[in-house]
Amino acid sequence: MLDYLIDDPALRERGPGEELAVAVARAAGGDAAVRVRRPLTALFPLASTRPRPTVREQTKGGTVTGGPLRYVRELPGEGGGASGTAYRATPEAVFRASAAKAELTEISVAVAVPAELRRDPALLARFVEHRVIVRLCTVENEVLLHGSGDGAITGLLNLEGLRRLPAPDVLDAPAGTALDALMAACAEVEETGGSCDGLVMHPALYWRLVGAGALPALDSAGLRITRTRMIARDRVLLGDFRAGVTLLDGEESVLALRGDGDAVTITASMPLGLAVHLPQHFVLLSL
Numbered sequence: 232m233l234d235y236l237i238d239d240p241a242l243r244e245r246g247p248g249e250e251l252a253v254a255v256a257r258a259a260g261g262d263a264a265v266r267v268r269r270p271l272t273a274l275f276p277l278a279s280t281r282p283r284p285t286v287r288e289q290t291k292g293g294t295v296t297g298g299p300l301r302y303v304r305e306l307p308g309e310g311g312g313a314s315g316t317a318y319r320a321t322p323e324a325v326f327r328a329s330a331a332k333a334e335l336t337e338i339s340v341a342v343a344v345p346a347e348l349r350r351d352p353a354l355l356a357r358f359v360e361h362r363v364i365v366r367l368c369t370v371e372n373e374v375l376l377h378g379s380g381d382g383a384i385t386g387l388l389n390l391e392g393l394r395r396l397p398a399p400d401v402l403d404a405p406a407g408t409a410l411d412a413l414m415a416a417c418a419e420v421e422e423t424g425g426s427c428d429g430l431v432m433h434p435a436l437y438w439r440l441v442g443a444g445a446l447p448a449l450d451s452a453g454l455r456i457t458r459t460r461m462i463a464r465d466r467v468l469l470g471d472f473r474a475g476v477t478l479l480d481g482e483e484s485v486l487a488l489r490g491d492g493d494a495v496t497i498t499a500s501m502p503l504g505l506a507v508h509l510p511q512h513f514v515l516l517s518l
Contacts, residue, residue: 247274248359251486251497252352260349264487271484271501272368276360284457285368286375286387289429289472295335295479295504302477302506304331306392307423314422322511323424331506335481336383338374339500340366346495349488359486359497367499372461375478375505376431376468384505387431387468387476392510394419397517409436409518410445416469416516417454425471425512431457433464436518470513479504 245253247267254263267274272287293300308325318324342363348355378386387393396416413430420427430449437458440446449456455472462468481502488497 246276246356246360247271247364247484247486248356248361249352251359251488252356255349255355255488256352262487262489264485266483266485268483270480270503271364271486271499272371274360275364275368277365284455286372286431286457286459287478289431289455289457290476290478291473292478292480294482295333295502296482299332299334300479300504300506301330301332302508303328304507305329305509305511307511314424321424322422333477333479333504333506334383335479335502335504336374336379336381337500338367338370338379338503339498340370341496341498342366344488344495344497346490346493349495355488359499363486363497363499367501369459369461371503372457372459374503376459376461379503384503385507387470387505387513388462388466388515390507390510390513394511394514395517396514408443409439410443412516412518413449413467413469416467416514417452420469420471420512420514423509423511425474425509427469427471428453429455429457429470429472431459431462431468433460433462433466434458435464436467465518467516467518468513469516471509475507475509475512477506477508479506 250265250267251263254265257263272285305326305328307322308327314321340363344358348358374384374386376386376388378384378389396419397412417427437456484501486499488495490496
């Protein structure tokens with residue numbers, strides 16, 4: 232296999248699909264792979280002209296080199312409840328800090344393609360960038376929400392300390408609209424001292440909110456919305472994403488084309504991790 236670090240590490244002249252097409256041409260019919268020093272899920276070309284934030288884009292991020300990342304996690308303490316009007320009466324006054332570590336895992340997707348793509352660099356490059364990378368974005372959303380098979384990433388929907396609604400003391404009007412419930416849940420996020428800055432919901436709910444004219448109000452409040460099929464239709468994850476977690480990338484992603492005859496597969500893979508600083512800054516709302 233021809234395996235090399237791309238000629239243009241900053242991807243200023245060629246995209247990742249074009250780099251793989253160059254490698255395939257150099258391999259002269261053999262297997263080929265390229266290593267890209269950026270997370271592939273941040274390189275979907277339509278993202279700049281058709282904004283649709285992924286879970287990744289809700290968070291702050293960093294690059295991990297070497298072993299596990301050590302960080303500080305805070306969990307709720309004994310006696311923490313609804314906030315009062317003095318610091319000592321707030322939940323964070325009794326948060327318990329502890330040392331934690333985050334491991335990287337590998338996420339990947341494999342797509343079978345026609346063998347003739349080997350001989351058409353432009354078509355190969357376009358397919359990789361517009362169809363393979365978007366599949367990896369879906370896998371990334373799934374892992375960040377539900378966790379990885381090896382346990383390295385717990386998943387935001389499975390966090391220890393995740394708060395769940397509805398609760399009688401939060402939703403005053405059970406028959407209220409979805410928007411009423413969302414606003415009450417945003418306020419509940421901030422009961423632990425954070426700022427609600429993001430929502431993750433199914434497209435079915437997102438388009439209901441569009442139809443109701445609710446998006447301008449959500450946007451004016453600084454709420455970024457991720458719509459993804461990787462969350463149930465009747466669930467919404469709300470939280471302080473930027474303070475609550477840090478998304479971790481490794482140093483390199485890999486694109487590879489392998490196969491014999493008509494059995495050709497393109498694989499995209501990359502390391503990924505998640506440091507969870509404040510799980511109680513997230514609320515899962517059931518509608």
